[in-house]
Amino acid sequence: MCGIVGYVGAQSALDVVMGGLRRLEYRGYDSAGVALVADGALFTEKRAGKLSNLSKVLSEDTAPPSTLGIGHTRWATHGAATDRNAHPHLGARGRVALVHNGIIENFAQLRGQLEAAGHELRSETDTEVVSHLLEAELDAGADLTTAMQRVCKQLDGAFTLVAVASDDPERVVAARRNSPLVIGLGADETFLASDVAAFIEHTRDAVELGQDQVVTITRSEFDITDFAGNPAEGKRFHVDWDIAAAEKAGYDYFMLKEIAEQPEAIANTLLGRSATGGRLQLDEMRLSDDELRAVDKIIIIACGTAFHAGLVAKYAIEHWTRIPCEVELASEFRYRDPVVDRDTMVIAISQSGETMDTLMALRHARDQRAKVLAISNTNGSTIPRESDAVLYTHAGIEIAVASTKAFLTQIVACHLIALYLAQVRGTMFGDEIGAIVDELEQMPAAVTKVLATIEPVRALARELRDAPAVLFLGRHVGYPVALEGALKLKELAYMQAEGFAAGELKHGPIALVEQGVPVFVVVPPQGRGQLHEKMVSNIQEVRARGARTIVLAEEGDDAVTPYADELVRLPSVPTLLQPLVATVPLQVFACEMATAKGHDIDQPRNLAKSVTVE
Numbered sequence: 001m002c003g004i005v006g007y008v009g010a011q012s013a014l015d016v017v018m019g020g021l022r023r024l025e026y027r028g029y030d031s032a033g034v035a036l037v038a039d040g041a042l043f044t045e046k047r048a049g050k051l052s053n054l055s056k057v058l059s060e061d062t063a064p065p066s067t068l069g070i071g072h073t074r075w076a077t078h079g080a081a082t083d084r085n086a087h088p089h090l091g092a093r094g095r096v097a098l099v100h101n102g103i104i105e106n107f108a109q110l111r112g113q114l115e116a117a118g119h120e121l122r123s124e125t126d127t128e129v130v131s132h133l134l135e136a137e138l139d140a141g142a143d144l145t146t147a148m149q150r151v152c153k154q155l156d157g158a159f160t161l162v163a164v165a166s167d168d169p170e171r172v173v174a175a176r177r178n179s180p181l182v183i184g185l186g187a188d189e190t191f192l193a194s195d196v197a198a199f200i201e202h203t204r205d206a207v208e209l210g211q212d213q214v215v216t217i218t219r220s221e222f223d224i225t226d227f228a229g230n231p232a233e234g235k236r237f238h239v240d241w242d243i244a245a246a247e248k249a250g251y252d253y254f255m256l257k258e259i260a261e262q263p264e265a266i267a268n269t270l271l272g273r274s275a276t277g278g279r280l281q282l283d284e285m286r287l288s289d290d291e292l293r294a295v296d297k298i299i300i301i302a303c304g305t306a307f308h309a310g311l312v313a314k315y316a317i318e319h320w321t322r323i324p325c326e327v328e329l330a331s332e333f334r335y336r337d338p339v340v341d342r343d344t345m346v347i348a349i350s351q352s353g354e355t356m357d358t359l360m361a362l363r364h365a366r367d368q369r370a371k372v373l374a375i376s377n378t379n380g381s382t383i384p385r386e387s388d389a390v391l392y393t394h395a396g397i398e399i400a401v402a403s404t405k406a407f408l409t410q411i412v413a414c415h416l417i418a419l420y421l422a423q424v425r426g427t428m429f430g431d432e433i434g435a436i437v438d439e440l441e442q443m444p445a446a447v448t449k450v451l452a453t454i455e456p457v458r459a460l461a462r463e464l465r466d467a468p469a470v471l472f473l474g475r476h477v478g479y480p481v482a483l484e485g486a487l488k489l490k491e492l493a494y495m496q497a498e499g500f501a502a503g504e505l506k507h508g509p510i511a512l513v514e515q516g517v518p519v520f521v522v523v524p525p526q527g528r529g530q531l532h533e534k535m536v537s538n539i540q541e542v543r544a545r546g547a548r549t550i551v552l553a554e555e556g557d558d559a560v561t562p563y564a565d566e567l568v569r570l571p572s573v574p575t576l577l578q579p580l581v582a583t584v585p586l587q588v589f590a591c592e593m594a595t596a597k598g599h600d601i602d603q604p605r606n607l608a609k610s611v612t613v614e
């Protein structure tokens with residue numbers, strides 16, 4: 001949610017900042033802007049719309065040569081997506097330029113105070129008050145670092161702030177509370193960004209800023225303090241992926257590339273999980289076996305696609321560990337006074353590790369003394385850092401806004417955690433756990449097989465381009481798959497799409513079925529006799545009412561053939577693993593449908609990849 005870049009070094013700041021913004025555009029694309037310091041003055045340019053709008057004016061403009069600058073790509077919160085509301089925002093006399101990610105919750109009160117003191121604010125944003133406050137501190141004699149420390153103490157909410165001053169050509173100053181910020185350490189150059197992707201082509205050495213810290217960067221140094229000005233430290237790390245991972249590698253869209261990467265992503269998530277003696281291991285575990293044995297309830301918190309992964313996980317966790325498991329939308333969790341105590345384990349699933357709804361739910365759980373285990377794809381992000389244990393999904397960077405490989409690897413991670421708990425608590429024998437891990441290890445090959453036979457699904461999407469709505473049905477773990485198929489279609493193709501538990505259909509939603517409505521049906525493996533039979537009946541029920549049935553069923557399942565207008569074959573896999581193969585055709589369908597409609601696949605309207613506001 002908003003991408004931020006800062007740079008000081010020997011290269012053209014404009015080139016570095018624009019290159020960084022290009023890689024961060026997935027975080028928001030409502031507007032973009034840059035500020036450069038040159039010859040004792042600030043040069044700024046900003047435009048509503050995608051980064052390409054800004055690039056266009058910049059190519060017409062003559063930006064002065066500069067080696068120090070900042071940039072921003074916006075996901076609008078306060079104020080519409082206009083040129084005026086785009087960042088950077090300037091102080092009263094244009095001495096300070098500032099970019100911001102997050103929300104300043106007390107901005108109305110601060111704005112009132114500034115206006116009463118004669119300040120004229122030009123935008124409707126919450127950010128502009130901060131640039132005015134910073135500049136007022138500079139005017140009172142503070143340097144930019146001290147000004148930032150003082151101003152941060154006045155702010156409530158979540159923010160990453162990055163600022164430059166016209167008369168300070170040596171440094172960029174930034175601050176962080178509840179929103180991400182990393183420092184990139186190059187040779188004679190230093191970077192700031194919301195995400196390492198922004199500077200990965202220049203350096204892989206990074207430092208992650210902690211909560212409530214201010215950092216000052218120069219070409220050769222960085223200096224971190226807390227908001228009171230006391231020295232503080234960040235956490236150094238080396239980025240283990242390179243520029244190639246952040247490129248499209250010949251695909252038209254990141255989403256296509258990420259769908260294709262799913263077999264490898266699953267394999268990487270499984271890699272290195274077996275310790276000596278065949279015992280499973282997590283990445284970071286700060287909980288003892290005794291604490292895990294004491295767990296009497298699991299609550300999974302997550303949003304969107306990650307929530308759907310949690311719904312799948314519930315089936316595996318309860319089946320393998322016999323621990324009751326609830327799955328809750330993170331945005332609802334803390335507002336319902338949930339029953340949580342020291343024997344509750346909360347599993348927070350978040351690809352980005354920065355989703356504010358999930359972070360706030362996690363903090364609420366920890367306040368109630370619950371143990372928190374994070375599943376995340378982003379090393380060192382806030383959610384894993386604030387958790388008692390972490391399992392990383394090693395899916396590699398996911399850039400397309402619509403999540404694909406993260407979803408499959410989140411399911412794998414959840415299954416590993418369920419098996420880990422079963423191992424510690426002795427609810428399964430070691431050989432049973434080993435057999436499931438072996439089956440999980442077959443999943444990359446199974447997904448590869450689905451991808452190799454996916455062309456008819458693409459053709460179907462093109463054919464159904466004008467369908468007014470699409471329904472998705474599933475039972476058991478097929479139900480979250482149906483929800484995920486519908487979510488993908490909504491967010492990418494902007495279509496009415498609904499996922500239902502197939503048994504629930506007759507309680508109302510079947511009224512939506514009319515002649516020709518496409519209905520996807522995720523059929524459970526035949527091994528689940530009762531479930532399978534019920535699903536075959538459900539297919540007949542919708543077909544009898546005119547639906548066009550698109551049936552996803554395992555190889556050799558002939559019982560469904562007479563009722564399938566279209567049949568999508570899935571490799572035969574155990575029921576609890578079926579979402580790993582059944583979701584893939586639905587991802588491809590949504591992607592192709594959006595392509596057929598001419599939508600932007602990687603950057604669907606109104607969305608952003610990392611949702612750092614509540």
Ligand code: F6R
Nearest residue numbers: 304305306350351352355402403
């Ligand atoms: C949908 C999608 C979102 C995210 C959700 C949570 O394709 O990507 O629904 O799954 O915003 O994001 P993370 O996992 O980063 O917490």
